[in-house]
Every structure is written in C-alpha cells, then in structure tokens.
Amino acid sequence: MENGAAKPVIVAIDGPSGTGKSSTSKAVAAQLGLSYLDTGAQYRAITWWMVTNGIDIDDPHAIAAAAGKPDIVSGTDPANPTIHVDGTDVAAPIRTQEVTSKVSAVSAVPEVRSRITELQRSIAAAAADGIVVEGRDIGTTVLPDADLKIFLTASPEARAARRSGELKGADVNATREALIKRDAADSSRKTSPLAKADDAVEVDTTELTLPQVIECVVTLVEEKRAGK
Numbered sequence: 001m002e003n004g005a006a007k008p009v010i011v012a013i014d015g016p017s018g019t020g021k022s023s024t025s026k027a028v029a030a031q032l033g034l035s036y037l038d039t040g041a042q043y044r045a046i047t048w049w050m051v052t053n054g055i056d057i058d059d060p061h062a063i064a065a066a067a068g069k070p071d072i073v074s075g076t077d078p079a080n081p082t083i084h085v086d087g088t089d090v091a092a093p094i095r096t097q098e099v100t101s102k103v104s105a106v107s108a109v110p111e112v113r114s115r116i117t118e119l120q121r122s123i124a125a126a127a128a129d130g131i132v133v134e135g136r137d138i139g140t141t142v143l144p145d146a147d148l149k150i151f152l153t154a155s156p157e158a159r160a161a162r163r164s165g166e167l168k169g170a171d172v173n174a175t176r177e178a179l180i181k182r183d184a185a186d187s188s189r190k191t192s193p194l195a196k197a198d199d200a201v202e203v204d205t206t207e208l209t210l211p212q213v214i215e216c217v218v219t220l221v222e223e224k225r226a227g228k
C-alpha cells in the first residue's frame with residue numbers, strides 16, 4: 001500500500017443465532033476502524049418486503065420471481081448500522097416475530113441468495129479500510145478469500161438465555177426451541193447453508209463474556225495483520 005497504509009482487512013464472522021455475531025462484529029469493527037455489515041439484516045429486509053407486498057412465503061417460485069425487485073441499502077458504520085428498503089428505514093420492522101419466523105424460508109431461495117450475495121461482495125469490495133461481515137455463509141460462500149474467518153458457537157441454553165434477556169420476559173424454553181428450529185432450517189438448506197469454513201477459527205462463547213469474545217477476535221485480527 002502507498003504511504004505505508006495498512007492493507008484493508010476482510011473479516012468473516014459466521015455462526016448460529018444468538019452466538020454474539022452482531023455484538024462482537026460491531027465492537028471489533030469500531031475498535032479497529034473497519035466497516036461493518038450485518039447480512040442477516042439484508043435477508044430480513046428482503047423478507048419484510050415480500051411480506052409487505054403480499055408475496056406467498058410458501059411459494060419459492062413467487063419469491064424467486066420477486067427477488068430482484070426491492071432496492072436494499074445497508075449503511076456500514078459500526079456506530080450506526082442502517083438498513084433501508086426502497087428508501088424506507090426498516091431497522092425496526094425487520095426485527096418483528098413475523099419476519100423472524102419467515103426469514104429462513106425466504107433466504108433459502110437461490111435467487112434471493114445470489115442477489116444478496118452479489119450486494120454483499122460489492123459492499124465488501126468498496127470498504128477502503130476493511131470490513132467485518134457477519135452472517136451464516138460469509139466464510140464459505142460470500143467471501144471465501146477473507147483474511148480471517150471466525151465461527152462463533154455457544155450452547156443452545158446460553159443462546160436462549162441471552163435472547164430471553166433481550167426480549168424481556170420471553171419464555172426461555174420457547175426461545176430455545178425457536179432458535180434451534182431456525183438453525184436447523186438455515187443449516188439444512190441446499191444453497192450455501194450455515195456452516196463453518198474449513199479454515200475458520202472456532203470460538204465457543206458459552207463461558208465467555210462479550211468483552212472477552214471481542215478481545216479474542218481483536219487479537220486474532222491484529223495477529224493476522226502482523227502476519228503471524
């Protein structure tokens with residue numbers, strides 16, 4: 001690089017629901033001055049558009065035919081990540097129970113995946129200082145040449161407890177069953193399922209605090225940058 005500037009670093013963080021991908025990725029990106037991309041928010045955004053426009057979620061052909069229609073724009077500042085569909089801020093509506101229950105079906109459709117994957121690659125390529133991209137298939141499919149790949153895991157019990165804490169008063173057992181069901185759907189789809197890349201570093205966060213996970217990932221990025 002000219003003037004001794006650091007080479008942009010691409011970090012892929014994958015893992016099942018509730019393992020801490022978003023919290024960790026945002027904090028690592030902020031600490032290291034990198035961009036941040038929440039790819040789950042993009043799949044939620046396209047699902048929100050399908051629901052809002054009356055597309056039959058049980059009909060993969062209808063989803064495929066509509067996959068190219070919504071304009072999805074992701075803001076990549078880790079201090080203020082944003083998501084817009086056709087100019088509308090959808091940060092809140094993409095987190096509803098309705099969207100959460102339908103996102104696995106929509107994201108399993110190959111036409112949806114190729115559209116969103118292309119968008120993700122163009123965002124990563126445009127990140128001048130580098131980027132942390134989090135999702136389910138980033139290390140395996142979207143950015144197979146990422147400089148560093150992390151795969152976060154945690155027990156279903158720990159993940160359900162974290163989610164129930166977030167959803168104030170939600171039943172832990174119901175939350176646990178819902179996330180196990182979503183993980184099973186995301187792991188078993190034919191096109192780029194949730195999976196650990198062979199060259200990913202697995203970090204089990206069950207017994208770690210969030211600051212410990214962040215520190216672990218920051219250290220891994222710094223070691224990678226130092227060429228260790």
Ligand SMILES: Nc1ncnc2c1ncn2[C@@H]1O[C@H](COP(=O)(O)OP(=O)(O)OP(=O)(O)O)[C@@H](O)[C@H]1O
Nearest residue numbers: 016017018019020021022023162166205208209210
């Ligand atoms: N190591 C940890 N210890 C305790 N709580 C954590 C830890 N990591 C994350 N959390 C909390 O767990 C919740 C889920 O974390 P987060 O949203 O980052 O997970 P995620 O993997 O991105 O989930 P999803 O894929 O469903 O979006 C948040 O409330 C977060 O603060």
Ligand SMILES: Nc1ccn([C@H]2C[C@H](O)[C@@H](COP(=O)(O)O)O2)c(=O)n1
Nearest residue numbers: 039040041043103107135136137186
């Ligand atoms: N790279 C990705 C990211 C997300 N998805 C799908 C599957 C998830 O259940 C859903 C929502 O993700 P979350 O917001 O919970 O991280 O989006 C995917 O298929 N590939």
